[in-house]
Amino acid sequence: MTNPYLSSATAAGTASDVAVEWDRGNDQWWDWYMSLADSPAPVGPLVDVAEADPGPLPSDDEVAAELAVPYPVTDTQVASFRAESFVKLPGVLTPGALARLRARLREMLDDVVDPSVGFQSLEMMWLDDALVRSAVLSPRIGGISAALLGAERVRLYHDNALSKEPGAGRTPWHYDAHHFPLDSPSVLTAWIPLQATPVEMGPLAFARGAETWKLVADVAFDKHGTSYDRGVSDAFRRDGVQVEDRPFAAGEMSFHSANCFHTAGANRTTSPRMVLATTYFADGVRVIPAPTMVSGDWRTFIPGAEPGAVVASARNPILAPPTP
Ligand SMILES: O=C(O)CCC(=O)C(=O)O
Secondary structure (H helix, E strand, O other), X not given: OOOOOOOHHHHOOOOOOOOOOOOOOHHHHHHHHHOOOOOOOOOOOOEOOOOOOOOOOOOHHHHHHXXXXXXXXXXXXXXXXXXXXXXXXOOOOOHHHHHHHHHHHHHHHHHHOOOOOOEEEEEOHHHXXXXXXXXXXXXXXXXXXXHHHOOOOEEEEEEEEEEEOOOOOOEEEEOXXXXXXXXXXXXXXXXXXXXXXXXXXXXXEEEOOOOHHHHHOOOOOOOOOOHHHHHHHHHHHHOOOOEEOOXXXXXXXXXEEOOOOEEEOOOOEOOOEEEEEEEEEEOOOEEOOOOOHHHOOHHHOOOOOOOOOEOOOOOOOEOOOOOO
């Protein structure tokens, strides 16, 4: 069956044929991509989660100051990121900064997103909003990203607000090297949940292992249905791949490499699972020779960078190092 979110150009060819470029917006890209998840029928009512009181909220300037301070990444955390392809770091943001960012992203999403959409998304917020910019370009998160990648300098690929609304289903298994048109493994995504994220809310979950992606390299992508997600799941179960799917405490965030397979459960709570996700790459990375429809509207994120070119547009600033 043809996937309803595809145009006639992107739907053409075999189910694994993704050679053409995406021809709709990034919000429609997410609608399509989420439709590829194999979601079991929900059991039971949505669960209420208690919202913690963050105390007096910091000003925008105070959030920016907090995010300019370095986070002490340990050698063990760097080694774990390289061995496992992801790492979860506690206490990167204070509850007050989370609450402010959550409120700002909510306003920005509510201004533009159809409230009936289950997985709401918005990119490039940093261009319009100073608070979001201070988080997306923060020396603290940039410093962690550079340490994990072993890069002298990192650049921004894009930001994402991702709100999985109450009752919305799973995020399919995938790895970002399939998505980003960046010709390097030195790419990672910081996934910043803007509230404590219990298992019932669908925290991001990771397949452990730097080479785990190779186990599923032969699973055929399916642009119309759920067989790719199911195939990856089955292969991981068969091969005994360990999956980290524990909750995130408030202020905890994860960093996953472009080769890390990840997924997320449905949101079975009555609160939106709100996330700021930001992707960075080592300075000097080039555009892959032939971006596909799986890269979404990538030209918005790296304007003017044609296949083969070094990515260094004004929308890909180098993150300033933290000041100790
Ligand atoms: O938030 C989600 O459910 C998916 C996010 C994701 O895949 C990513 O940020 O790489």
